[in-house]
Amino acid sequence: MLIDYHVHALAHGEYEYSLAWIEEYLRRAQAQNLSQIGFSDHDWFEDRIEVELIKGVAARPEFDGLMVRVGIEVDYKPEREPEIRRILAQKPYDFAIGSVHHLGEWMFDHPDYKDGFLEREIEEIYQVYYSLVERAVKSNLFDIVGHLDLIKVWGVKPTTRQENYFLKPLLHVMRKAGTVVEINTGGLRKPVREMYPSEVLLRDLFAHNIPITFGSDAHHPEELGSGLYEALQTAWRVGYRKASGFARRQSISYPLSEIRRGIS
Numbered sequence: 057m058l059i060d061y062h063v064h065a066l067a068h069g070e071y072e073y074s075l076a077w078i079e080e081y082l083r084r085a086q087a088q089n090l091s092q093i094g095f096s097d098h099d100w101f102e103d104r105i106e107v108e109l110i111k112g113v114a115a116r117p118e119f120d121g122l123m124v125r126v127g128i129e130v131d132y133k134p135e136r137e138p139e140i141r142r143i144l145a146q147k148p149y150d151f152a153i154g155s156v157h158h159l160g161e162w163m164f165d166h167p168d169y170k171d172g173f174l175e176r177e178i179e180e181i182y183q184v185y186y187s188l189v190e191r192a193v194k195s196n197l198f199d200i201v202g203h204l205d206l207i208k209v210w211g212v213k214p215t216t217r218q219e220n221y222f223l224k225p226l227l228h229v230m231r232k233a234g235t236v237v238e239i240n241t242g243g244l245r246k247p248v249r250e251m252y253p254s255e256v257l258l259r260d261l262f263a264h265n266i267p268i269t270f271g272s273d274a275h276h277p278e279e280l281g282s283g284l285y286e287a288l289q290t291a292w293r294v295g296y297r298k299a300s301g302f303a304r305r306q307s308i309s310y311p312l313s314e315i316r317r318g319i320s
């Protein structure tokens with residue numbers, strides 16, 4: 057049985073929470089053999105997140121055996137820290153994902169602003185990106201680091217040596233903070249065609265004892281659970297035997313063997 061802790065029901069604002077819409081996600085979760093689903097809409101829509109509505113649908117007998125969590129994906133910018141603290145205290149979230157989608161004002165992962173990669177040195181882009189991820193981790197605001205190497209989304213990369221140079225300090229910071237890193241399969245559906253993090257990076261995470269969880273970054277019920285089987289196999293190959301889930305901001309460890317058994 058798989059776990060999916062990165063799910064958008066509102067997508068980019070085009071959908072609304074309703075009993076029927078949430079029901080569709082939960083049905084799909086069952087069909088996809090998920091044992092846990094964690095909603096994590098963007099904090100841009102925090103007013104529209106309805107924790108009670110989701111929990112209400114989840115409590116129906118037909119969804120017995122499916123664990124349903126409600127979290128939030130927060131757009132990290134250093135100057136937003138006080139605001140983020142306020143947002144996280146607002147609702148009884150089970151978990152918070154901290155994600156870097158902006159370098160300053162540049163929303164680098166948005167197709168409309170992709171050309172920004174031509175206007176800057178690639179080493180500088182990566183350096184700035186990872187320094188922001190580091191600040192996000194150090195802020196201690198989040199349970200999970202979202203799509204750790206999202207900066208590769210368009211397939212533009214520095215040399216491995218350079219990337220390692222930026223990543224090394226971050227690995228230590230993450231280990232110290234106890235932050236969980238998600239294996240986000242959304243990258244498989246993007247031009248880079250790789251999970252976040254890459255398998256190479258995942259090996260480094262394992263070597264540093266950094267815990268993982270799983271997320272599809274679904275923006276529609278049809279994307280739910282997508283790529284997670286592959287992600288699980290990769291995690292197992294790398295050496296991981298546990299994954300983290302969350303309830304009311306407390307992490308809970310699940311054996312991967314159990315997660316695997318359900319699908320083999």
Ligand SMILES: [Zn+2]
Pocket residue numbers: 129155157202203
């Ligand atoms: Zn994101």
Ligand SMILES: [Zn+2]
Pocket residue numbers: 062064129273
């Ligand atoms: Zn997301």
